[in-house]
Structures are given as structure tokens and as C-alpha cells.
Amino acid sequence: MIAQGLRDRRWRRIFLIVGVVVAAYALLAPLTSLDFAQSANVPLLADRLWFRLATYIAMFIVMATAWNIIGGITGYAAFGNVAFFGIGAYTTGMLIAKAKWPFLAALPFAPVVSALFAALVGLPLLRLRGHYFAVASLGVGVAVGELVQNIDYGGQPLFGGASGLFLPIFSIDNRGLFFFYLMVAAAAVAIFATRWVLRSRFGYGLIAIRENEEAAAVIGVNTTSYKVAAFALAAALTGLAGGIFSQWNVFINQDNAFPIEYNVQMILMALLGGTGTVFGPAAGAVLLQLLIQFLGGSLPISVDIPFVSTAARPIVAQVILGLLLVAVVIFVPRGVIDFFGGRSRLSLSYLRRSLRETSL
Amino acid sequence: MADFVQLVILGLLAGGVYVAVGVGFGLVWGVLNIVNLAHGALVIVGGYITWQLFTSLHLDPFLTLPVDAVALFVLGYVLQRGVINRIIRAPLLFTFLLTFGLNLVIVNVLLLVFGSDFRSVTPSYSGQGLELGSVVIPYVRLMSLFAAILLAAALALVLNRTRIGLAIGAIASDRDAAQLVGIDLRHAYAVTFGLGAACAGVAGGLIAMIQAITPSAGEPYTLQAFVVVILGGLGRVSATVVGGLAFGLVEVFAQSIPGSGSVFANAIAFGLMVLVLVTRPQGLMGRLH
Numbered sequence: 001m002i003a004q005g006l007r008d009r010r011w012r013r014i015f016l017i018v019g020v021v022v023a024a025y026a027l028l029a030p031l032t033s034l035d036f037a038q039s040a041n042v043p044l045l046a047d048r049l050w051f052r053l054a055t056y057i058a059m060f061i062v063m064a065t066a067w068n069i070i071g072g073i074t075g076y077a078a079f080g081n082v083a084f085f086g087i088g089a090y091t092t093g094m095l096i097a098k099a100k101w102p103f104l105a106a107l108p109f110a111p112v113v114s115a116l117f118a119a120l121v122g123l124p125l126l127r128l129r130g131h132y133f134a135v136a137s138l139g140v141g142v143a144v145g146e147l148v149q150n151i152d153y154g155g156q157p158l159f160g161g162a163s164g165l166f167l168p169i170f171s172i173d174n175r176g177l178f179f180f181y182l183m184v185a186a187a188a189v190a191i192f193a194t195r196w197v198l199r200s201r202f203g204y205g206l207i208a209i210r211e212n213e214e215a216a217a218v219i220g221v222n223t224t225s226y227k228v229a230a231f232a233l234a235a236a237l238t239g240l241a242g243g244i245f246s247q248w249n250v251f252i253n254q255d256n257a258f259p260i261e262y263n264v265q266m267i268l269m270a271l272l273g274g275t276g277t278v279f280g281p282a283a284g285a286v287l288l289q290l291l292i293q294f295l296g297g298s299l300p301i302s303v304d305i306p307f308v309s310t311a312a313r314p315i316v317a318q319v320i321l322g323l324l325l326v327a328v329v330i331f332v333p334r335g336v337i338d339f340f341g342g343r344s345r346l347s348l349s350y351l352r353r354s355l356r357e358t359s360l
Numbered sequence: 361m362a363d364f365v366q367l368v369i370l371g372l373l374a375g376g377v378y379v380a381v382g383v384g385f386g387l388v389w390g391v392l393n394i395v396n397l398a399h400g401a402l403v404i405v406g407g408y409i410t411w412q413l414f415t416s417l418h419l420d421p422f423l424t425l426p427v428d429a430v431a432l433f434v435l436g437y438v439l440q441r442g443v444i445n446r447i448i449r450a451p452l453l454f455t456f457l458l459t460f461g462l463n464l465v466i467v468n469v470l471l472l473v474f475g476s477d478f479r480s481v482t483p484s485y486s487g488q489g490l491e492l493g494s495v496v497i498p499y500v501r502l503m504s505l506f507a508a509i510l511l512a513a514a515l516a517l518v519l520n521r522t523r524i525g526l527a528i529g530a531i532a533s534d535r536d537a538a539q540l541v542g543i544d545l546r547h548a549y550a551v552t553f554g555l556g557a558a559c560a561g562v563a564g565g566l567i568a569m570i571q572a573i574t575p576s577a578g579e580p581y582t583l584q585a586f587v588v589v590i591l592g593g594l595g596r597v598s599a600t601v602v603g604g605l606a607f608g609l610v611e612v613f614a615q616s617i618p619g620s621g622s623v624f625a626n627a628i629a630f631g632l633m634v635l636v637l638v639t640r641p642q643g644l645m646g647r648l649h
Contacts, residue, residue, distance in 0.1 A: 077453045124638055130452055131395045132637060135586050139630035142583060146626050260579075264460050271457070315468045322464030329458045330446050358450035360546055 019283070026054060027184065030177050051176035055248065057289045058183035059241050063262065064269035064281035065190035066237035069197060071267060072275030074230045075210030076126065077134040079263050080141025084114040084235040086257040088242025090148055093165045093252050103170050103247045107240075114239025115232040122231040126224065129213075138263070145258030164253030167246060179248040186244060187282065190237045195278050197233070206230050207276075265292070268325060295320055331355065366495045367612055373497070375608025376505030379601050380566055381581050382588035383512050384559030386600045387519075389589060391532040391552045394444065395452075397459040399585055400578030401466035402557050406432055406564025407573045408474055414481045414568075421481045421569050422503060428561035436557025441550040448549065463582075470575035478572035486569070504566040509601070511562050515555065516597040528552050532595070580626060587633040593642055602644055607632070 030051065031037060063085065070078045088110035095106035125136050151158045159165065172178050197203040205226045208216035217223050246252045265288065266281075273284030295317035331354060385399045396402075406428040413424040439462065447454050489498040519525040527548045530538040539545055567573065567581075584607070592603020607629070614628045636644075 143627040325461030359446040
């Protein structure tokens with residue numbers, strides 16, 4: 001028993017050290033692309049591709065961490081959070097492209113508008129439970145994207161229509177560096193927000209709702225306002241990521257602002273890392289996003305999949321991702337990070353036990 | 361007035377497809393408590409089988425429907441027995457993710473096999489229709505409405521008159537009691553999912569005759585099936601039939617409003633669903649338990 005405890009603590013320490021080293025490298029490497037670092041002959045550790053990948057990972061950390069607030073802590077299986085990402089992206093995008101606002105003035109409106117929208121749809125939706133809430137929120141995700149693409153005003157598409165919305169390029173030195181740090185800052189905000197929620201009265205109320213909503217109401221939790229607040233907080237954070245994305249990517253349309261697959265990716269990330277925890281979703285986001293990019297062949301290190309042509313590769317990547325999703329759901333219901341966090345060990349008996357717990 | 365009659369007829373005809381898509385989805389949801397996000401993908405598998413048989417063997421597309429049903433029953437049985445049964449007692453988020461994963465796999469395997477081109481099934485009579493005064497009813501649409509009603513009737517017959525159907529009904533009302541009286545849950549669950557998939561396959565065959573299909577064309581049908589089942593009320597085949605026809609009517613009438621178009625199909629479906637859930641959660645025909 002004691003030996004087991006010691007080993008677990010050692011694993012946890014190793015995991016923590018690895019995490020800190022990786023995070024420090026990821027945060028410091030881009031500085032080597034600055035002019036003075038280059039003139040001082042520091043080796044270049046971050047190129048264009050690196051920035052793109054790292055910014056995407058940070059973006060998914062925001063989304064997975066935000067989903068965790070409503071899905072993991074409150075226990076409401078939101079399946080349409082991509083709507084908030086898209087609303088954030090289009091809010092900032094419209095203010096910049098149509099109203100000619102500067103980016104930094106337009107960005108704060110992304111989380112505000114997303115949160116307001118979430119509160120508005122949350123009031124009827126959060127009265128639904130289980131499957132009903134999940135599919136209704138999926139419906140919101142699909143319907144909002146469709147409305148944004150197709151709403152006309154005076155014969156003109158209001159939001160750029162099917163051809164999308166082009167934003168002027170934000171002129172700043174080291175753009176890649178700027179957007180990377182901006183997205184990292186958003187990720188930090190999301191993680192600190194989760195930490196705050198978990199330690200506050202508000203968070204205890206949310207956990208009570210997850211465990212037993214009637215009992216929570218009986219002990220005096222105002223379940224409706226708590227749920228709506230959690231939904232709006234998740235939406236605000238997701239919308240912030242969307243707002244940054246719109247100016248970073250310069251072009252937004254229905255496909256890149258409302259991708260249905262993001263809904264599932266953010267949930268899978270939170271699930272991989274462990275729902276209801278502070279850092280779990282972030283760790284899951286790093287793992288899964290690296291895996292997706294690796295399978296898609298856009299990492300510098302890549303392995304050829306046998307019998308697969310380059311053209312078919314992205315499709316095969318999707319098949320593998322689907323199979324992985326199935327495998328994770330079946331075998332590892334409590335998240336991969338569970339093992340590294342020292343709460344249980346990866347072993348055959350663990351897999352067998354989780355199978356037995358859920359199967360018929 | 362003639363316009364109104366035409367819209368009603370078109371609505372009922374459109375509803376036929378939704379009946380076919382909805383009955384299988386409702387069965388799986390009602391009995392297994394699974395919202396099957398791969399339902400639309402299974403529908404399109406049926407569509408491709410019909411397309412393949414039609415183009416290579418020149419079979420009449422309506423004759424391919426039984427093939428769709430049998431093939432999809434086998435696929436559904438295997439999926440439930442091999443995969444979904446393993447997490448049937450897990451929280452709902454897991455069944456959601458699992459069926460989404462299956463959806464991803466099926467759609468992308470279809471992409472690998474058939475490519476992303478639009479495929480359509482056009483038998484010789486596809487352009488013809490029945491003329492009633494100023495109203496024209498396309499034969500294919502009319503036939504598919506009949507086929508859908510027939511499908512629902514067959515499903516109701518299986519559920520109410522056969523031994524396995526009664527077992528499925530018993531499971532739906534009390535799983536533990538059903539197990540106590542000796543029903544093999546694993547088998548019965550797999551048959552249920554297989555029947556649901558078979559209905560999806562027939563729906564896919566009908567859809568392939570009405571619209572051009574691609575591997576991802578099934579995705580809107582998953583959401584629409586959900587709305588149809590909610591609209592009618594969960595738990596009975598006849599309720600889903602009413603829900604499907606009502607949904608077809610709503611869609612056709614909503615699209616006839618000037619300024620809107622088929623582009624808002626999902627938004628209409630979604631708005632209708634929230635309206636029903638908030639005002640009448642048991643559906644038009646449903647009974648609250």
C-alpha cells in the first residue's frame with residue numbers, strides 16, 4: 001500500500017515536471033524568431049508551421065476548458081458549443097470588416113455577444129435534460145451556422161454569405177508571435193476561470209447540480225441561474241477564442257467558424273484529460289490536437305500509412321480518429337490522464353474493469 | 361386554394377421520407393435509450409447500396425429496398441452486439457460520442473469507397489407524375505410515401521406480433537424484469553438496433569431516388585429524425601408516422617414563405633423542436649410516462 005502510494009507520487013511528480021518543461025519550451029521557443037535573437041545567432045526553434053500548430057493547440061485548450069465548465073463541472077452534455085466559437089468569430093469579424101473597428105477594440109465584444117446569446121438560448125434549453133439538451137444544443141450549433149451564412153438584408157448577404165468574410169490584415173511586427181501569445185493568454189484565462197469556479201460557492205453549486213439537480217434545488221441552489229451562468233461563462237471563453245481566430249486567420253466562413261467536428265473534438269479532449277478537473281482538458285487538447293495534426297500529415301515528423309495514397313490520407317485520418325473515439329469511449333471512460341495523475345494505473349485489469357462496468 | 365392543396369400534397373409526400381428516417385431512430389431511442397448520431401450515416405449506406413444495384417445491375421430501385429433492409433440489419437446487429445452493447449450502461453455522453461465516432465468511420469469509409477461525387481438514382485419513370493387538375497404528383501414521391509407507410513406498418517407488425525418484437529417491448533418497459541423472465545438481452549438489443557438500421561437503410565434507398573447523395577448527405581437526417589420523433593412522441597411507431605408527416609407539412613409550408621428557402625431546413629427543424637419540447641414535451645401523439 002505504502003509502496004503503491006510512493007510510486008504514484010513519483011509518477012505524479014514526473015508527469016508534472018514533463019508538463020512544466022513542455023509548457024516552458026512551448027512558451028519560450030517562439031522568442032527565438034525575434035530579430036535580436038536571430039542576430040545573436042540563437043537557433044530558430046519556431047517557424048511558421050510551429051506557430052500555426054501551437055496557436056491551434058492553444059485555441060483548443062480554450063475550447064476544451066470552456067466546455068468542461070458546462071459539460072464536466074455542471075454535467076450538461078453541450079454538443080453545440082461551436083456556435084459560440086462562430087458567434088465570437090463573426091462578432092469580431094463584422095466589427096472589423098464592416099464597421100472598420102480596430103481589432104483590440106472589437107475583440108472584447110466577442111465574449112460578450114457569445115455570452116448574451118448563450119444566456120438567451122440557455123433559458124429554454126437548460127430546462128431540458130439528458131438527450132434532449134444534448135441534441136437541442138447540437139441543433140443550435142447547426143442552425144446558427146446556417147443562419148449566419150444565409151441571412152440576407154436588402155438582397156445582400158448580411159454576414160458575407162457563402163463567400164465568407166475577409167478581414168484586413170492586422171499590421172503588427174511578428175504577427176505569428178502576437179497571435180500565439182494572445183491565444184495562450186486566452187487559454188490562461190480559461191484555466192484560471194475553471195480554477196476559480198472549482199473553488200467558489202458557484203462551483204460547488206454546479207457540482208451539486210451535476211450530482212443531483214433536485215437535491216441541489218432543495219438545499220437552496222438557484223439551479224436555473226447557476227446553469228445559465230455556467231453556460232454563458234463557457235460561451236464567453238469559447239467566443240473569445242473565436243474572436244482571436246477571426247483576426248488571426250483573416251478569413252472566416254461557415255466552414256471554418258462553425259465546424260461541426262469541433263463540437264466533438266472539444267468534448268473528446270476534456271474526456272481524454274479528465275472532465276471536471278482544472279488542467280485535464282488542456283492536457284487532452286494538446287494530446288488530441290497533436291494526434292489529429294500527425295494523422296493529417298501536417299507535422300514535420302510524419303509516418304506514411306501503408307497502402308494509403310496522399311490524396312486519401314486526410315480521409316483515412318478521419319477513420320482512425322473515429323475508431324480512436326470508439327476505443328477511448330469503450331475502454332477509458334475516466335480519461336487517459338487518470339493514469340498519469342496517479343489515481344489508477346494503466347493495466348489490463350483497469351481496461352477489463354471499465355468494460356465490465358458499462359457493458360451489458 | 362389549388363396552391364394550398366398542392367402544398368399539402370407536397371408536404372405529405374416529403375413527410376414520407378421523414379417517416380422512414382424517423383421510425384428506426386425512434387425505435388432505437390425508445391428501447392435502447394440511445395440517440396444514434398450514426399443514423400444518418402446508416403441511411404446513406406442504404407442509399408449507396410440502392411445506387412450500386414441500380415447502376416451495375418439495372419434493378420428497379422424499389423426492388424432494392426429489401427436488400428437495403430437485410431444488409432443494414434446485419435450491419436446494425438453486428439455494431440450493437442460488438443460495440444454499442446459494451447457501453448450501454450455508461451452515461452449518455454458516452455453513447456453520444458460512441459455513435460458520433462461510428463458516424464465518422466462510416467462516412468469516411470464511404471468517401472474512400474465511393475468518392476465525394478454526387479450520385480443519383482434515376483429510373484425511367486423518374487420524370488413522370490400523376491396529374492390531378494393543376495396539381496402534379498411525381499410517381500417516385502408517391503411510391504416512396506407508400507413504401508414508407510408500408511415500412512412503418514411492417515415494423516409495427518414485427519414489434520406487436522412476433523416473439524422477438526414482444527421481447528423488445530418488454531425490455532422497453534422494464535429491462536430487469538425482462539431479463540428475469542429469460543429474455544436474452546444482448547441478442548434482443550442487437551435485434552432492436554438491427555431493425556432500426558434496417559429502417560434507416562430503406563429510408564436511404566428512398567432518399568437516393570429523390571435527391572443526389574454524397575457520403576455526408578445523411579447528417580441533416582439525424583437531426584431531422586430526432587425532431588420527427590419528438591414531434592410525434594417517443595415510444596410508438598404510429599406516433600412517429602404522424603410526426604414525420606407533420607414535419608413534412610411544416611417544412612413545405614415554411615419553404616413556401618417568400619424570402620426563405622431550403623437553406624433554412626435545419627433552422628426550421630430546430631426551432632420547431634424547441635417549440636414542441638417547451639410546450640408539449642410528450643409530443644403530438646405521445647403519452648407521458
